[in-house]
Amino acid sequence: MTHQDPGLGRNRTGMQMSPLLSKEMMQNLNTFPWDAQTMSVEDPEKLEMDYLQTAHPIGSIPVPLTLKGMAMSGIDKLKGARPEIFIDKLGERMAFERQGVRLYEALLRKCSAGSSSPAPVPVERLELIRQNELEHMFLIKATLENFGADPTAQTPSADVVAVASMGLLQVITDPRTSIRHSIEAIQVAELTDRDGWNLLIELADALGEDKLIAPFQKALQEEDQHVHEVRTWLKNLTLMEAGVSAAATF
């Protein structure tokens, strides 16, 4: 029964599950003396606007060593008025790849704990993708080091992408979610990852970092392959669960 998709059951969240209680609730709602209430404020968005207009940035991009005059590095050779943006985006990719490794490890655990045989997605492919994500992480780490940047720092974009993907980890690591639920989350990650590499290549190209294009292109091709595979697994799993396809083929 582990990690199977849910079937019909006693989901209690909707109004129709409690017809008598829901009827009473609507009666009280409709007979409530709404006219006697002071229900509106003059400027309902005032407080949010106050905070929005006075907020400081979430954090800063770490200063590369060269700017402190401590060591020679590559960042001063970068084109553009604000080369630190490249460092920020490299930090983001590195954080995402690192999390990607952990997402696949969690998915592999879930697959190996399942009772389905064969596994609903090919485990050897999951292991290979995990390996790809790890290699991409090392590629970015080496790139950051070549620029004299600190690969251990969490840049603002790395932080924000981690916030944006918090839910993915929650879905995959929850023992109560199915393989399909987890693949849905992996798909979000892979789509984001693929577009992340695309953008990074465009940025490297614009900054004149020609030597980075080839290794980054290789990573992008691998991410493209991940997207394609994950999309196929998700389609097959969903069709199979819906009973409109005899069996998933990979």
Add this chain to the structure above:
Amino acid sequence: MGLKLEENKGYPLEKQFRSWRDIAKEPISKLDSDAFSRVRIVLLNGIELEAIRFSHACSRMNRDLQRNLALIRRVEQQQATTINWLLPADQSPLETTIAYEQVAIEVTAAIAQQEPNAYLAQAYRFGLLEDFDHMYRYSALMDRLEGKDANNILQSYTDILPGRPTMVEHRHPFDDLRTPYDRKHADPITKLNALMIMSAEFQTHDYYMNVGPLFADPLARALYAEIASIEEQHVTQYESLSDPEETWMEKWMLHEAMEVYSYYSCVESESDPRLKAIGENFLDFELGHLQVVMDLFKKIERRDPMEILPTQFPKPVSFASQREFVRHTLAQEVNMSADGPLFIDRKQENDRTLLYRQEVNASGSPSEQVASEYRWAPGTELTQKRIAM
């Protein structure tokens, strides 16, 4: 059939430690479990956290009790973990907040009706209407921030309507202190009721203080800040209902008795067999704790514990929708406020409360802002919008 103390000695304290696997159990289903199962989990967690809180305070003031307190407290901490870990990870902090307010409404309403002391019953009704309003404000936040329907959590047991407006719940601290029951004459159920509701409100305050900063949205952060302040007022109110002349041993024994009564009430109404089994197990644990504390009480105070405890526990707390009671109370008492320990009409409020309220609301009211022209509708207020097709 009530629970009789002399027939139920409970599980021996020395056998109550458990393994991590047994402590952290599988959570309930947010989607499929009954809302009242969640209500009971939240209430029991509040009870357990108060047990730990009281035990530490008592330990700081009573060297001779420290070993016994430490022993029972470790078990209570394991129980608290088991209970709180029953909440699932897909239940967001805001969804859990809705559950907390459901507890504050439904349990307080049940207690208000079973409380024999008219003044304390009034205090519960007073707090109830304020928590009822919090539910409305948080539901508006959930709808407008996350596009979610609070009734997915409430399951139609609890209305989502304005109560006493949160904006006017802010009172000077002196006007949240009440007159306590008299420990020599109060009915045992009066003492247990006061402790139970205070425990629930204390954890609600602490929960809002912990999760408020987890929100990115400025209005959400401001709303949690505002309502956490009211929960502090509620803790002040409910805490002041217990007689401060009770001895440490008396208070400890009442805490254990209240835990027994809470588990007993939850077990009696729980329909999920897995949760019922956990509750029965912990009821036995609590009976074991109570026996230890009763023996200590006899030894230290040289008094009969049954001067304080009921020989038979009162009938269990009702875990059911209190919609009609809440509606009636709302119609009768929404305009009340307090002047010191007295409940008064809001028109008669004193200057210190009016000044305090003016100060905290000086830069606007998050609770008013979040619910401006808000009316809950099934499936969120967006379902009521007209769109061009």
